[in-house]
Amino acid sequence: MAEHLIDATKVGSRGHMAGKPRTELAKFGHRLLVGLPLFMLAVWTFIPFLVTLSVSIKTKIETFANLGLVPQQPTLHAYKEVFTDPNFLNAFVNSVVVGFGTALLTIVIGLPAAYAFARFKFRGRHLLLLFTLLPRLVPSIGILVPIYRLAVATNMLDKRITLIIVYAGTLVPLAVWLMVGFFQQIPREIEEAADVDGANLWDRLRFIVMPLAAPALITIAVLAFREAWNEFTLVLVLTTNPTTRTLPFALFKMGQSEGISNFPAEAAFAVITVLPFILVYTRLERYVVSGLTAGSSK
Amino acid sequence: MTATQEQKKRPEQSKARERNGAQIGQGRATPYLFSFPAIFAVSAVLAFPVLYGIWQSLYRAPELGLPEEFVGGLNYSDMFGDPDFWSALYRTGFFVGGCLVVGTALGLLFSFALYRSIGRLRWMRAATLAPYLISNVAAAVMFRLLFNSDLGLINSVLGTVGIDGPAWLSSTTWAMTVVIFTQVWTDIPLTILLLLGGLMTIDTSYLDAALVDGASAWQRARYLTIPLLAPQLVISTVWLSYSTLTGLGVVLALTGGGPIGSTTTLAMEMYNVAFRALKFNEALAIATFILILNAVLTLGYVRVARRYEIEA
Structure with a gap:
């Protein structure tokens, strides 16, 4: 010793x-x-x-001739090819629309609910909260076929709005859960003071709650955007033609095409798909990390 | 709700009603109005479809296009009699088990490494999350390039040490390995985040005491850090198992279940039965089986953890 x-x-x-x-x-x-x-x-x-x-950034020939990481004749040809591909442009626009749409709809649906659960004492609120959060445990494999058949039955296939609604629905539990925790940390006294000063519910939400909850809202927007931007299996069954596909589906189609694969173009497509979100993420990293751990440790 | 509670909240609420009643809803109804869209959305997209799917697994159309009839457990008894189901289940066991072992081992190694480098390499910790931010399809494209037998980096590195690498993705023995590594690659950022979070909460005085008593680095990790990390290990096991058992994206984008069905997991089998064979009700039986298996496994992990008195 x-x-x-x-x-x-x-x-x-x-x-x-x-x-x-x-x-x-x-x-x-x-x-x-x-x-x-x-x-x-x-x-x-x-x-x-x-x-x-x-x-x-290699040429098609160089991908086979030079296996090293550093290309001898770097070229942006593959990127030009991707950017002039109508399938890519369509998918890119769809991904942007569905991404922002999902982020917005998730917050519009989730925020009032989270506020109600955090601030109001009403009959059945525990049960209703459980009812909102519990479905988060449902894996997407469990809803793939039913959602597809529901979309067919209601004539909702091949619509961007369908994707937005479905993604927002799957994200609402996480959004509510994050925001309830956040709203509870905002001191009630601030709102009571505003109430005394004559601010109505809408004023308090708009000028007190939302600014204070900005970090939570950013987290949710980023996570919702990420889901819509990356999700693959639901978009695969909910869209059937190139005009409504998002980027992951378009990239998947590219790999499925017949003949010798155009590796540089496929790689360029993947890079373009990945890059915007990585750039956004580096700016908002600290919010996202807290959001991810909150979502996973549940 | 008891009478006293009712009385306690009344003044507060009537005040609120006076002030807000005119603008938004009617005081008492406000919280219901506020939470309704969320409850509706969650029910419409998650709760109803999954229950409807389970219910529909008891029906079957005699032929494609004909109306569906109630058949009770027929889809399930057919499923259990189908050798394809059993081989898919076997592959799923291999896949989930492989992902758990590789994911937990690498997760521990990497989170220890990051913990040691705190302060100096903050950017590294942030960058670790990158694989989680990209789609399964992009990850599949990357790993297809990496493991390509003609131009892939893996085989060219193996070549320099004199190993003739296999044609990974067209080999029935090796394709599953690539699928496991790709799946782990996309899932491991969360595992690392969880374990790192656990490491940060460990009281360093235990470790200092062990150090003073002359415990080696390995002994401290084995007898102190890992047991103290048990709750996080349980959570990450539950999460990894959930993600791999129900995960379809990576397999579908990387191999589509091939070659010759060698990477067809249960989730992939469900997809094939539904969207290639168009037997939707039969596919729903498989989906229901996956849901039940997932619940059973989760309870199993928690029970094992309880036995060792771990509260996750």
């Missing part, structure tokens, strides 16, 4: 192997122990992106 104590004080920094003399080899070993997993994490996370980026 005593020897260990002495050793430990000598070691100083936590993480160094305790109880062993600090030789050069041990130091190197320690660096490796910490550094190697980090290096692996970087490789694991970034290599798929880098490979795709690299292929997207």
